Structures are given as C-alpha cells and as structure tokens.
Amino acid sequence: MLFWKKGFSTTSTRDLQTVVDMRPGSIYSAFGSKEGLYSESLKVYATQLKLLLASHIENSETVVDGLHAFVVTVLESAEDGCEVCMLIKASTEFDHTQPKLKTLTDDLLQQFEHDLSTLFYIAQQRGELANTHSPLEYARLFQIQFTGLRSYLHRPMSKPMTEQLIGMMFTLIKNY
Amino acid sequence: MLFWKKGFSTTSTRDLQTVVDMRPGSIYSAFGSKEGLYSESLKVYATQLKLLLASHIENSETVVDGLHAFVVTVLESAEDGCEVCMLIKASTEFDHTQPKLKTLTDDLLQQFEHDLSTLFYIAQQRGELANTHSPLEYARLFQIQFTGLRSYLHRPMSKPMTEQLIGMMFTLIKNY
DNA sequence: TTTTAACTTGAACAACTGCTCAAAAACAAC
DNA sequence: GTTGTTTTTGAGCAGTTGTTCAAGTTAAAA
Numbered sequence: 001m002l003f004w005k006k007g008f009s010t011t012s013t014r015d016l017q018t019v020v021d022m023r024p025g026s027i028y029s030a031f032g033s034k035e036g037l038y039s040e041s042l043k044v045y046a047t048q049l050k051l052l053l054a055s056h057i058e059n060s061e062t063v064v065d066g067l068h069a070f071v072v073t074v075l076e077s078a079e080d081g082c083e084v085c086m087l088i089k090a091s092t093e094f095d096h097t098q099p100k101l102k103t104l105t106d107d108l109l110q111q112f113e114h115d116l117s118t119l120f121y122i123a124q125q126r127g128e129l130a131n132t133h134s135p136l137e138y139a140r141l142f143q144i145q146f147t148g149l150r151s152y153l154h155r156p157m158s159k160p161m162t163e164q165l166i167g168m169m170f171t172l173i174k175n176y
Numbered sequence: 177m178l179f180w181k182k183g184f185s186t187t188s189t190r191d192l193q194t195v196v197d198m199r200p201g202s203i204y205s206a207f208g209s210k211e212g213l214y215s216e217s218l219k220v221y222a223t224q225l226k227l228l229l230a231s232h233i234e235n236s237e238t239v240v241d242g243l244h245a246f247v248v249t250v251l252e253s254a255e256d257g258c259e260v261c262m263l264i265k266a267s268t269e270f271d272h273t274q275p276k277l278k279t280l281t282d283d284l285l286q287q288f289e290h291d292l293s294t295l296f297y298i299a300q301q302r303g304e305l306a307n308t309h310s311p312l313e314y315a316r317l318f319q320i321q322f323t324g325l326r327s328y329l330h331r332p333m334s335k336p337m338t339e340q341l342i343g344m345m346f347t348l349i350k351n352y
Numbered sequence: 353t354t355t356t357a358a359c360t361t362g363a364a365c366a367a368c369t370g371c372t373c374a375a376a377a378a379c380a381a382c
Numbered sequence: 383g384t385t386g387t388t389t390t391t392g393a394g395c396a397g398t399t400g401t402t403c404a405a406g407t408t409a410a411a412a
C-alpha cells in the first residue's frame with residue numbers, strides 16, 4: 001500500500017486516486033477524507049499483521065518457533081519502502097496535532113502488544129520460556145527488538161545479515 | 177530543530193523562515209535549497225550526537241558506564257517530537273528518489289556505527305565485555321536496542337518505564 | 353418506460369509548496 | 383561623501399495540496 005511506503009502526509013490525494021482507481025468524489029463519499037482512507041488502511045494493515053502472526057503460530061510446534069517464523073516472513077518479504085512496520089511509522093508521524101490518527105495508532109499498537117503478551121504467557125505455561133519476567137516484559141522486549149531490527153535492515157548492504165540478526169534476537173529472548 | 181521534529185518533506189520553507197529568522201532570499205543564497213539546509217542540520221545533529229557520546233565516555237569510569245549515561249541523557253532529554261533519533265528518522269524517510277539525502281544519511285549512520293565499534297573494542301580490551309562477539313556485533317546490538325527503545329518510548333504512558341528498559345538494554349549487552 | 357435514488361465524474365477552489373529576482377538596505381574602501 | 387560590493391527583503395511565480403459540488407451516469411422501483 002502506498003500509505004505504508006510514504007506515510008500519511010507525504011502521500012497526495014492524486015497519487016491515491018490513481019492507486020485505488022477512484023475519482024475524488026467517490027473517495028470522499030466513501031471515506032469522508034484523506035484521514036478516513038488512511039484510518040481504514042491502517043486498520044486493515046493491523047488485522048493482516050495479526051492474522052499473519054496467528055497463522056505462523058498455528059503452523060509451528062512451539063510458540064517461540066511461531067514467532068521466529070513470523071519474524072522471518074515479515075523481514076524477508078519486505079518490499080522497497082515497506083521495511084518498517086506501518087504502525088511504527090504511524091506512531092512516529094502523528095502527535096497531538098492529529099489526535100484521531102494518534103489515538104488510533106496507539107490503540108492498535110496496544111492491541112498488538114496485548115496479543116504478544118498472551119502468546120508469551122502461553123509460551124511460559126508450556127515451559128518454552130523462563131518465568132523470570134512477566135509476559136508483558138517479554139512482549140516489550142520482542143517489540144523493541146523487532147522495531148530496532150527492521151530499522152537496521154533499512155540500511156544498505158544489510159540484507160545478508162538478516163538471518164544472523166534474527167538469530168541474535170531470539171537468543172536474547174530465550175535467555176531473558 | 178524543526179527538521180528533527182517534523183522530518184524533511186513535511187517541514188515547509190515558511191516554517192523554516194520563521195524559525196531561523198531569515199527571508200527566502202537569504203536562505204537560498206546561504207544554503208542553495210531546502211535540501212542544502214536540511215543536509216547542514218543533519219550534519220550538525222550528527223556531530224553533536226558524537227560529541228555528547230564522547231563527553232559521557234570521558235566522564236565515566238568504564239566505557240559501558242559511559243554508554244549507559246549517554247543513553248540516559250538522550251532518553252530523558254527527549255523533547256516532544258524528538259524522541260526518535262534524527263538520523264533514524266532520516267533513514268526511513270529517504271529512498272533512491274532522493275539520492276543525496278539518502279547517501280548522506282547512510283554515511284552518517286555508518287560513521288556512528290564505526291565510532292561505536294571502536295568504543296566496544298576498547299571495552300573488550302579493558303575486560304568490561306566478553307570476547308564472544310566482535311566489536312561490530314556489539315555496535316549493531318547497541319543500535320538495534322537503542323532504536324527500538326526510543327521508538328517504544330514514543331508511546332503514551334511509557335515514560336515511567338524508561339529506567340527499567342535501559343536497565344534491560346545493558347543487561348542484554350553485558351550478557352551478549 | 354418513466355421516476356427515483358445512488359453513485360461517479362472532473363473541473364474548479366482556495367490555500368500552500370519550493371523557489372526566484374528586481375529593488376532596497378547595509379556595509380566597505382577610498 | 384561617494385562609489386562599489388555584498389546582503390537582505392518580500393512580492394510574486396508556477397506548481398501542488400485537500401476538498402467540494404453541479405452535472406452526468408448508472409441502477410433499481412414503479
């Protein structure tokens with residue numbers, strides 16, 4: 001999606017018109033505003049991310065393996081300009097001057113953190129991970145690591161290190 | 177700086193005029209273009225970051241303590257909109273369609289990574305850290321952790337966790 | 353087939369964008 | 383004080399922005 005690549009304010013409505021193949025009137029009667037269209041795509045992004053994670057958890061032996069597979073998929077399928085999570089990009093773009101988009105972003109991020117916490121709770125119950133830290137603390141570590149990693153892989157010549165850095169990430173999590 | 181807060185393309189030249197108190201003609205005779213002015217401020221940002229790091233290293237017993245103090249200072253003095261490193265923000269904003277700004281950003285980030293490597297090399301020489309990984313690997317871990325942390329602290333109600341998360345970051349580094 | 357309702361179109365809007373350039377002001381050398 | 387040089391000014395340009403709205407098209411109901 002174009003909003004993912006370029007962000008909200010640097011994407012023009014004319015670009016959007018061509019990419020969704022609608023004329024201004026139709027867009028504005030369907031979404032109300034550029035903001036409305038963005039909101040909708042951010043929600044779609046969040047649900048798809050959630051679904052992708054869920055499917056990897058289901059198809060893996062352990063929760064940790066599922067998270068690992070999820071990270072691999074996300075990082076390896078990153079197209080140009082979409083290396084960074086759209087939610088993270090949104091959270092750095094909006095402040096109190098765009099209250100609606102800010103609170104929406106915060107809510108979706110909180111939702112994702114909660115989903116992760118649940119997964120880490122299950123991982124602990126199954127004995128995959130230690131009980132030295134709370135599920136929420138694990139979720140925070142995961143997010144910080146994931147965000148930092150995706151940002152780092154935005155640099156030139158960094159692709160070959162992807163596998164090694166993911167390995168590092170999960171070593172850190174397992175030893176946490 | 178305004179460019180730090182809002183990024184390159186969402187900062188208008190009129191806003192810049194008021195903040196640097198110059199009229200268009202003066203700005204364009206001094207910097208050539210909006211791009212030139214941005215380049216200059218990014219360079220200034222990078223040198224100031226380097227100086228800040230160096231001063232914390234000098235005033236600390238160990239290299240690791242210096243890095244710790246540096247991180248604390250950066251995270252606690254983060255004003256509104258400047259939670260994320262300007263270099264990181266720049267690296268997510270520019271792609272091949274803005275080659276000059278992209279390569280400048282990449283170069284400055286590479287420089288910073290090199291400086292960090294040197295510091296971690298010294299830390300290893302002094303026996304502060306293990307030799308299980310190369311200085312460059314330590315530098316990468318630091319950057320990923322630092323970037324992820326700063327992004328995470330952009331969320332609402334996260335300020336009280338700052339200290340704890342920095343603690344986590346350095347525990348991970350020491351055990352790496 | 354006619355009437356009504358719903359959707360789509362694209363020209364046009366006011367505001368904003370990065371940037372230019374002739375004129376004015378400030379400064380320097382003599 | 384006069385000349386020459388450098389710097390600053392701000393009105394204005396051509397292009398883009400998000401958005402509107404009357405007119406046109408399509409689809410459903412009668």
